[in-house]
Amino acid sequence: MERLKSHRNDVILIAVLAVLGGALALFLWLTRQTGGIVAVQMDGEIIMELPLDKDARVVLGEGADTNTLVIEGGKARVVEASCPDQVCVRQGGIQYEGESIVCLPHRLIVTIEGGQGNGVDGAAG
Ligand SMILES: [Zn+2]
Known part of the structure; x- marks a missing residue:
């Protein structure tokens, strides 16, 4: 028993x-589902924050080292890059909080951050 x-x-x-x-x-x-901000880091510094719900196309970097970041339909991805490995391009789209695209040769990190309503008065154009 x-x-x-x-x-x-x-x-x-x-x-x-x-x-x-x-x-x-x-x-x-x-x-x-609440990812709302795309934070762009270069050399360890956040250089740009963009809303994920607003379509945008931004060329990051200078001279020969560039990455073209596209935000479209609530997803962010690198569509074009001049880096030799193209890892960042092949990573495809990200949309959820905590996801990131890394471009090691260009020391670029694109991260999705939660966009819960605080005053991110961003550098968005
Ligand atoms: Zn890359």
Whole structure:
């Protein structure tokens, strides 16, 4: 009897954990939707912040080292770059908070940040 009971507790525990895990996954998934700002970092400094919900095309960098960043349909991606590896271009679009595109040769990092309403009076044109 005792053995059976403890087995049943295990089943309940596993069920509870499964529900909690599902709720957590759902929560994370829902909060992922709130990415709102595209932060552009070069040489470790944020040089630009752009709203993700506004289409834009920006050429980053100077001289021969450039990356063309496009924001379109709520996604940001590097469509063109002069770096030798083209990793940043191949990374494709990002849209969720915490996602980033990195261009090592140009020391460029594009990151999606949460856009929950604080006064980011950005350099957006
Ligand atoms: Zn690159």
